[in-house]
Amino acid sequence: MAITVNIYYSGINGNAKKFAKEMVSSGIVGNILAENGNLKYEYFFPMNDEETVLLIDSWEDQHSIDVHHASPMMAKITELREKYDLHMRVERYVSDEAGISETDRSFIKE
Template identity: 65%
Template sequence: MITVNLYYKGTNGSARAFADEMEASGIAEAIRAEAGNLRYVYFQPINDPETVLLIDSWADQAAIDAHHASPMMKQLAELREKYDLHMTVERFVSDEYEADKKFIRS
């Protein structure tokens, strides 16, 4: 699994407005329905009301590539421009480490 954390930074509530429009317009739900999408969830940091975090997980790089080639990317880019958002990105490849499980309360 590949997880991409996208931090959308705006002003005057624009990052939250972007996430709200992504949900209300159905774009977020359409992305969730794409083959290989495992998670597409927005969060807002408690200490930073001008940032929204998107946690976006995919089965593999091929699924991400197909998503990037989809028509929804144009809609996404237009919304980012509309709300004048700037982004930073972190990318992680998941692994299972059995020793960590003893610290996780399920």
């Protein structure tokens, strides 16, 4: 059962993109990707909102997320969020163990 957390970071003056770029350039993202249980940690930029960045953060299980949240890395992330004065909106999803249905697969080109 994978858990995916979508975090929408919003700011002003391009700060959300600056935050994401610094997360990557500082090596924090690479360190998170190397953590046990991390499946994905990737930023996306919505086309209709220049001041928001979407982080898709996926983990094998809740324990992996808890270990990540207890790590010293979280202080660095919090510091960067404060540096760029970002606000967050969070969505959380648990994977469907049954997978993609055959009906839905008919719409997917692989």
